[in-house]
Amino acid sequence: MTRAGGLVKPVSHLDSYRKHATAGAPPVPELTDPWEARVARPDGYDLHLIHRWNQAPHVAAFWRQAWTLPRWEEQLRAQLNGDDARPLLISWHGRPVIYAEVYRAARSAVAGCYQARPHDLGLNLAVGELAMTDRGLVRSLLPRLTDALFEADPHCTRIVMEPDVRNTRAIKSFQAGGFMAADEIMLPNKVALLMARPR
Template sequence: MKPVSHLDSYRRHARAQAPPVPDLGAPWEARLARADGHDLELVHRWNQAPHVAAFWRRAWSLPEWERRLAEQLEGDDVRPLLVCWHGRPVIYAELYRAARDALAQCYPARPHDLGLTLAVGELALTDRGLVRTLLPRLTDALFEADPHCTRVVADPDVRNLRAIRSFEAGGFVAVDEIMLAGKLALLMVCRR
C-alpha cells in the first residue's frame, strides 16, 4: 500500500487565488490583455503568425479570441497578459494555475504552482534574447507575488527548440516529455 502523506489531502482540496499579475520593473511591464480594442487585435494577429501558430495551434478567429479572453478575465484560473518592453507590447503570455489545468494530469501539481505559456508576437523580435532576459525577472516577480508558489512550470512543444533553449537559459529545467492534447510537450520547471 502506498504511504499517505498529509500533503495528499491538501493537494486535492486546497485552492489558490487567481494567478498574480507580476510587477516586473522597468524596462518591463506586464498587464492584463483586454478582450477588446487594440489588445484583442494584437493577440489575434500574433496568434495567426506562422511562427506562433505552428506551436500554439490557436489561430482562432477574432470573435473566438474575444470570447476566450473575456472568459479568462472573468475567471480565476488563467490571466492573459501582454508583456511590454520599453512600453511596447512584445510578448503574449498566459499565466495559469497548473493544478486546475490538464497539465496537472502529467505531474503532481500543487495548488499554488503557476503555469506559463508565452510567445514573442513579432517574428523580427525573436532570437534577440527577450525571453531569456525576461524569464528570471518574471519568475522572481511571481514568487514574490505568491509566497506559497514554489514552482513555475512550462510545457513547450518538443519541436520548439527556440522556446526550450530560452526556458533553459531563463532558469527552467527539463523534467519529462509529456503528452498533452495535440502535442508532445517538454515539462519544464523553475523552482523557487
C-alpha cells in the same frame, strides 16, 4: 500511516496539502524596467494585437491558436471572468513584445501529467513579432517574471511550462531563463516538454 492493498504507505503533509488546499486566480506580476506586464483587454488594441500575433506563422506553428477575432475575444473574456488563467501583454521599453498566459497548473490539462499542487503556476509565452525573436528577450525576461510571480503568490513553490517538443528555439530560451526539463508529456493538442522552475 495508511494501509492500501496490504502495503503500508506513508502519508506526507504534501499529500494532505494537495488534497485540501485551494488557490485563487493567478497573480499579475509586477515587473521592473525595462519590462512591464498588464492584463490584456478583450477588445480594442489588445484583442487585435493578440489575434494578429497568433496568426503569425512562427507562433501559430506551435500554439495552434490562429483563431478568428471573435474566438479570441471569447477566449480572453472567459479567462478574465474565471479564476484559472490570466492573459498578459508584456512590454519591453514601452513596446508590447510578448503575449503570456499565467494559469493555475492544477486546474489545467497539464495536471494530468504530474503531481500538481494547488498553487503551482503555469506559464505560456510567445514573442509576437518575428523581427523581435532571437534577441534574447525571453531569457532576459524569465528570471524577472518568475521572481515576480513567486513574490506575488507566496504559496507558490514552482512554475511550469509545457512547450511543444519541436519548438527547440523556445526550449533553449526557457532553459537559459532558469527552467529545467522534467519529462515529455502528452497534452490534448501536442507532445510537450514539461519544464519547471522551483522557488
